[in-house]
Amino acid sequence: MIEEGRDPAGLESGQLFDAAFLAAAQRLRLVARRVAPRGRFADQRSKDRGAGLEFQDYRPYVAGDDLRAIDWTVYRRLGRVFLRLFEEHEDLPLYLLPDVSRSAWVESEPRAVPGLQACLALAAVALGQHDSVGVFPFAEDLTVLQRPTSGKNRVMELAHRLESVTPGGETDLGTALRRFRGLGLREGLVVIVSDFFDPGGIDAVVEALSGLRHRLLLVQLVRRSDRDPSWARGDLRLVDCESGDAQDVSVTPQVLERYRAAYDRFAEGLAALARRRGAGLLALDVESDVIPQVADLFENGRREV
Amino acid sequence: MNFTALSGSVLLGGLLATAAVLYALQRLRVRHESRTVVTSLFWREATEETRARSLFERFRHPLAYAMALLCAGLMLLGAGRLDEDRDEGLRHVLLLDASAGMARAVGETTRFAQAQAALAAELAESPRDRSEVLWCGEHVRTLLAPGEDRALLGPRLAGRTPDLAPGTLDRALRSRARMEDGEGGGRRFVLFGDAPVAPSTLAALGAGERVERAVLAPVIDGGMGITAMGVSEPASGRWGMVDLFIQTRGGSTSIFDLTLTLDGERFERGGVIGTDGDRRGFLISDVPAAGALLEARLDTDGEAADADLVADDVASIRLPSRPPIRVAVDGLVPAFGAAVRAVLAADPAVELVEGAGEADVVVGGASAGRPSLRFPSSADQEEAILIGHDREVDSSVALASAVGELGLDRVDASALAESLGRPLAVGALPSDVRRVAIWSELMDPSRTSFLESRAFPVLVGRSIRWLAQVPDLTPYRAIGRLEPTALDGARSSLAAMVTVDLDAASLLDPATTAPVTAGVSLAEPSPEGAGPWRLYTWVLLLALAALSAEWALFQRGRMP
Numbered sequence: 057m058i059e060e061g062r063d064p065a066g067l068e069s070g071q072l073f074d075a076a077f078l079a080a081a082q083r084l085r086l087v088a089r090r091v092a093p094r095g096r097f098a099d100q101r102s103k104d105r106g107a108g109l110e111f112q113d114y115r116p117y118v119a120g121d122d123l124r125a126i127d128w129t130v131y132r133r134l135g136r137v138f139l140r141l142f143e144e145h146e147d148l149p150l151y152l153l154p155d156v157s158r159s160a161w162v163e164s165e166p167r168a169v170p171g172l173q174a175c176l177a178l179a180a181v182a183l184g185q186h187d188s189v190g191v192f193p194f195a196e197d198l199t200v201l202q203r204p205t206s207g208k209n210r211v212m213e214l215a216h217r218l219e220s221v222t223p224g225g226e227t228d229l230g231t232a233l234r235r236f237r238g239l240g241l242r243e244g245l246v247v248i249v250s251d252f253f254d255p256g257g258i259d260a261v262v263e264a265l266s267g268l269r270h271r272l273l274l275v276q277l278v279r280r281s282d283r284d285p286s287w288a289r290g291d292l293r294l295v296d297c298e299s300g301d302a303q304d305v306s307v308t309p310q311v312l313e314r315y316r317a318a319y320d321r322f323a324e325g326l327a328a329l330a331r332r333r334g335a336g337l338l339a340l341d342v343e344s345d346v347i348p349q350v351a352d353l354f355e356n357g358r359r360e361v
Numbered sequence: 362m363n364f365t366a367l368s369g370s371v372l373l374g375g376l377l378a379t380a381a382v383l384y385a386l387q388r389l390r391v392r393h394e395s396r397t398v399v400t401s402l403f404w405r406e407a408t409e410e411t412r413a414r415s416l417f418e419r420f421r422h423p424l425a426y427a428m429a430l431l432c433a434g435l436m437l438l439g440a441g442r443l444d445e446d447r448d449e450g451l452r453h454v455l456l457l458d459a460s461a462g463m464a465r466a467v468g469e470t471t472r473f474a475q476a477q478a479a480l481a482a483e484l485a486e487s488p489r490d491r492s493e494v495l496w497c498g499e500h501v502r503t504l505l506a507p508g509e510d511r512a513l514l515g516p517r518l519a520g521r522t523p524d525l526a527p528g529t530l531d532r533a534l535r536s537r538a539r540m541e542d543g544e545g546g547g548r549r550f551v552l553f554g555d556a557p558v559a560p561s562t563l564a565a566l567g568a569g570e571r572v573e574r575a576v577l578a579p580v581i582d583g584g585m586g587i588t589a590m591g592v593s594e595p596a597s598g599r600w601g602m603v604d605l606f607i608q609t610r611g612g613s614t615s616i617f618d619l620t621l622t623l624d625g626e627r628f629e630r631g632g633v634i635g636t637d638g639d640r641r642g643f644l645i646s647d648v649p650a651a652g653a654l655l656e657a658r659l660d661t662d663g664e665a666a667d668a669d670l671v672a673d674d675v676a677s678i679r680l681p682s683r684p685p686i687r688v689a690v691d692g693l694v695p696a697f698g699a700a701v702r703a704v705l706a707a708d709p710a711v712e713l714v715e716g717a718g719e720a721d722v723v724v725g726g727a728s729a730g731r732p733s734l735r736f737p738s739s740a741d742q743e744e745a746i747l748i749g750h751d752r753e754v755d756s757s758v759a760l761a762s763a764v765g766e767l768g769l770d771r772v773d774a775s776a777l778a779e780s781l782g783r784p785l786a787v788g789a790l791p792s793d794v795r796r797v798a799i800w801s802e803l804m805d806p807s808r809t810s811f812l813e814s815r816a817f818p819v820l821v822g823r824s825i826r827w828l829a830q831v832p833d834l835t836p837y838r839a840i841g842r843l844e845p846t847a848l849d850g851a852r853s854s855l856a857a858m859v860t861v862d863l864d865a866a867s868l869l870d871p872a873t874t875a876p877v878t879a880g881v882s883l884a885e886p887s888p889e890g891a892g893p894w895r896l897y898t899w900v901l902l903l904a905l906a907a908l909s910a911e912w913a914l915f916q917r918g919r920m921p
Contacts (some may be wrong), residue, residue: 292396296402302401303408318407
């Protein structure tokens with residue numbers, strides 16, 4: 057429900073999380089199939105070969121290689137010098153992109169709150185396993201709330217930073233992601249927490265995500281009334297909270313049917329995008345508890361990305 | 362078909378106006394309720410196909426418009442009371458009986474209220490342009506003219522009660538029947554009440570005209586009442602007295618049920634009872650005739666005998682005044698003077714006085730300008746009996762009247778003429794004061810035997826009364842019966858007296874107060890087409906069905 061004339065405000069202290077929330081979030085674990093090379097040593101399996109314990113491969117010796125890595129048993133059998141390669145464990149950079157556009161704040165129960173809670177839950181998970189976490193809220197543009205950082209003790213600091221988020225303007229995912237790409241960050245996992253209500257529709261969302269080389273997790277903030285606007289009856293002038301555009305609608309069952317069809321096309325487009333990109337997609341009901349829904353994302357307490 | 366509540370032009374205009382208003386409403390710009398939404402993205406897609414492209418909203422819902430027009434049109438037709446015109450051009454004349462008898466109580470209501478209700482029901486079924494309502498009380502008046510709104514009838518009848526008079530239903534019907542039906546479509550007269558209609562009235566109706574009587578609830582109790590009252594000369598012959606006659610109707614009235622008062626004082630006297638069907642006559646003898654107001658009240662066990670119509674339970678009459686006639690006797694010849702004196706002395710109406718100055722009538726001598734009975738010689742008077750009458754009366758009329766009034770018809774004129782040896786003549790002359798002159802020769806016992814005849818005291822006594830101008834008593838008064846013919850030929854019924862002179866009598870006609878309808882039986886209003894299932898009833902039901910269908914479509918979202 058949107059309160060007419062409501063001026064979106066930020067979060068109050070303590071509104072975003074509590075101890076129970078954090079404890080529940082830290083029981084989850086995020087596991088990368090392979091993190092990008094040249095990362096910091098951490099828990100994630102890396103494409104880098106290094107000093108890990110788990111054998112991975114052999115390769116011929118070249119000048120300059122560490123002699124301690126030569127497999128002398130092979131040399132005795134074959135007469136050739138091979139090095140034993142071990143898997144390197146590195147960190148998984150987690151880039152959280154919460155949508156703080158006006159649409160996330162105008163409702164009486166702003167969907168920005170569960171969105172930021174989801175961000176904090178994911179951040180707590182990542183920080184708990186020595187991964188780095190960066191937070192980049194976006195609306196019409198991207199801002200850097202927290203550059204990638206790691207350390208279990210940073211959860212509280214991150215929570216306080218998230219509480220300082222202020223409402224933005226119109227959603228422009230394309231501009232925000234271009235700005236994100238321009239930051240030149242190491243490949244990691246990008247989590248976009250948004251309603252994805254870009255004025256350009258699903259096409260604009262697809263286009264914005266097309267140039268993103270990171271792994272992707274889409275958290276769609278949904279509300280039941282998004283698809284079934286039971287409040288809609290009679291002749292209405294619908295004003296877009298972000299653009300201010302007015303749309304006169306005589307609500308009839310036919311119009312409602314077409315509305316639902318349009319919404320379903322949008323949701324299906326988002327799901328198809330996630331499938332094409334091999335990305336995860338979580339439809340987060342903003343009217344329900346966040347942690348159980350995020351937990352569903354982590355099968356057996358783990359989520360492989 | 363016609364419209365009983367609205368004219369055709371009004372209804373057609375209403376339909377066109379309704380269609381225009383609904384059309385304009387369809388074209389009006391919609392006042393939208395403003396709502397802020399998270400995104401208008403999906404709404405934009407959903408309404409792309411129905412976007413308005415003109416200054417006004419386009420004609421958005423033609424089917425909804427048709428449905429609304431159908432509902433409005435049907436309701437308008439129902440309000441106009443569309444009905445089949447079973448009698449093309451027939452004019453309806455509704456006559457409301459407002460005579461005294463309609464005040465009769467029937468249960469908790471009155472006969473008049475019943476008639477009013479029946480009238481309202483009939484009027485609702487009649488076309489407005491061709492219906493009129495007449496009030497038939499003491500006078501006939503138009504209550505509702507053709508074309509007038511029937512809603513006016515209620516206020517015009519509010520607080521009205523039946524007139525204390527006999528019905529004029531028959532008169533009104535006769536009057537209307539004489540008026541030609543200008544439009545020629547025929548007329549239908551519907552009577553609401555019990556007043557009778559004479560067969561001659563029905564016979565006077567033209568072709569295409571018919572009379573019906575609305576069916577009212579039957580009256581079980583006929584009620585009781587005083588229907589006639591009057592005085593007459595006393596059978597005892599006593600001067601200064603009258604005999605009182607009272608007639609009642611219904612019940613088993615006895616003399617003890619009648620309370621008589623004279624100028625407010627209780628007057629108790631027994632009477633003779635005669636019966637005729639349900640009517641009883643009471644004759645009360647020798648009531649003092651001193652000009653008092655006598656009131657008769659019908660009571661049974663202290664309660665009103667006829668609680669349903671109290672108007673006929675009381676009647677009153679002003680009794681005549683009969684003082685003794687003062688007569689002065691002077692200058693009579695001895696031959697018949699003693700006989701005349703003896704007759705006057707024996708007459709209870711006569712009081713002999715001395716001197717003409719105090720007398721009402723002078724006998725014999727100089728009259729001194731007073732009415733006189735004289736006995737001139739035949740040499741002084743050509744006629745044997747000469748009457749000097751009031752100047753305003755024609756002599757021939759006065760003479761004809763005098764024959765009976767003076768008792769001349771009892772005189773054996775032929776015998777007297779033979780005795781006198783000459784013909785006898787009776788003459789009349791206008792005079793300033795009344796006088797009667799009789800030949801003295803007729804009174805001479807040596808020449809005629811007139812003094813010994815029975816006609817002599819009658820002639821003397823009646824002459825004295827005629828000279829003293831003692832008014833006649835009206836022997837019997839009742840509405841619907843004519844009074845005895847007066848000398849001036851004027852005839853009036855008691856109906857007029859009831860309302861004009863209540864002191865004279867306040868009697869009601871039995872036919873007026875009786876609940877039983879007299880006259881010929883009339884047809885009842887035709888039940889054809891009556892009842893709830895008239896055409897407009899179906900129209901209203903159809904309108905209701907259309908409204909229900911519209912509501913159902915609206916609820917299912919198939920209608921904006």
